[in-house]
Amino acid sequence: MSPIVQGILTIIIGVGGCIGYFYASNILLDRVIFPPKTDDQGRNIRRATMVRPWLFLLPAILALGLYLVYPVVGSFLRSLYNRSGEEFVGLGNYVQMFSEHGFRVALFNNFLWVVFVPAGATFFGLLVAQLTDRLKWGNIAKSLIFMPMAISFVGASLIWKFVYAADPDIGIINAIRDYFGAAPVDPMQIPFWNNFFIMFIMVWMQTGFAMVILSAALRGIPEETIEAAIIDGANPFQIFFRIKVPQIAGTIVVVWTTITFLTLKVFDIVYTMTGGNFDTEILPSYMMDYMFRDDGRATAVAFVIMVIVTPVMIWNIRQARREL
Template sequence: MSPVLQGLLTIIIGVGGCVGYFYASNIILDKVIFPAKGPQAGQNINRANRVRPWLFLFPAMFALGLYLVYPVVGSFYRSLFNRAGDDFIGLANYANLFAESAFRTAVFNNLLWVLVVPAMATFLGLLVAQLTDRLAWGNIAKSLIFMPMAISFVGASLIWKFVYSANPDIGIINSIRDSMGLDPLDPLQIPFWNNFFLMFILVWIQTGFAMVILSAALRGIPEETIEAAIIDGANPLQVFFQIKVPQIMGTIVVVWTTITILVLKVFDIVYTMTGGNFDTEILPSYMMSFMFRDDGRATAVAFVIMVMVLPVMIWNIRQARKEMR
């Protein structure tokens, strides 16, 4: 069966199955298990209403449990076994990882990414949000800076491969160097700094995200606070840094953490641009180099990523609980 037909069939079965499940389960609950008639009608309605939320939740909880909760446990369990998966070796995979210089490079680079990308993207996003706020063509400018959000990491990498190309007839950077009489160089092979050239691709993608959210936050600031500051003689910079930024600090933190989480997941850019060569490996791409080869190692790397994400996860959950109160 062709995949297209299979896809159509899956949509029909998937959507039909969902509708059918919800409809049928509600009917069974109300008519068969706890019928709203007879001597216990009132009690039955209450019972049915206690059960119903779980009917609504069940498919989502099942999928979430299977596809996101189970893997956390499953990955950790698998990381305690050797390559073939039949020999329990405890934490040996982790010990081997930490002994390997490639892993330490990946961790170091990953920390660089986590420090630089969210900071730069948030800063640029805030800058653009503020600058375009009262601009006549601000919305067009924002839309264009937001555009890379729609482009895949692979597509973005290719776009920047052109920019970074060592050939002065293809790469605009080397073309500028060429016209200044400098020798062409490959930005992706300059030790240490090549990481920053890769990071900039993600900054290029994520600035639009930061801009959209921070721009909305800036608009939400009460005008009176700004007017009062101006009447007190504050200059535009003071208004921005001492009046506006403190009021949107919460949003800045949300943007920052969201991008941090993303940074820990993206392997596409390194994979496409350098394949991890020239000391540009980061954990997600390092993990992929073990995928299909050594599941024990691969899951161990994945679990290290999970541990790095954990502080943000806990912070997010606490924020969410605070809001609900």
């Protein structure tokens, strides 16, 4: 069967199944479980009203349990065994993992990513959003800045791989150095700083996302507050930092945490640029490395990543709800 036919059948069966489930569940609830034509009609209607939302949520709850809860619990239990799953090692995988230098390097690099990438992308996004709103060709500038969002992580990494190339005939950085008579260097092999060169790729890609969200927030600020500040003698810097930024602080936090959540899951950029070599390893690439070894630590690393991501996700959801 061709993939197109499979997709069409899946849509038909899925949509038809949902419609059939909701129709049948309503009939079962209203006519069988809590029939209205009884001596206790009012009570049955109230019971049906209380049960009905959970009846509609049941498919989603089952799907979340099957595709989210079960894999999380299963992954944790799997991390307590060796690679073959035959020998129970308890927390041995975690003890070995935390005692290894490579894991500590990956954990430290992840910390750098979480600190600098969301901060850089949010800062540049806010700066661009403010400046482009004052330009006649601001929409064109926004389109150009947003374009990297349409590129995959691998594609963006390949672009910047040419920028960072050690050959002066290819790499822009070394071409500039060669023009001034300096010897060529490979930015990807400079200890510690190579992480920032890689992080800049992520900042470059996510600045457009931050710009779009923050630009909409800036345009939603009441003009009355800005006019009042101008009348009181506030300069442009005071208007921006004391009037505008406090009013969009909630949106800034949402953008920050959203990029943080994405940063914690990044893998493609590091793998494409260095393969995790030269002390650029991060937790996802570290996990990928152990997936191909005779070791059970890959699942333990995956669980650690989930534990780190969960608080950020919860914080992001709470902030998003406050914005509604």
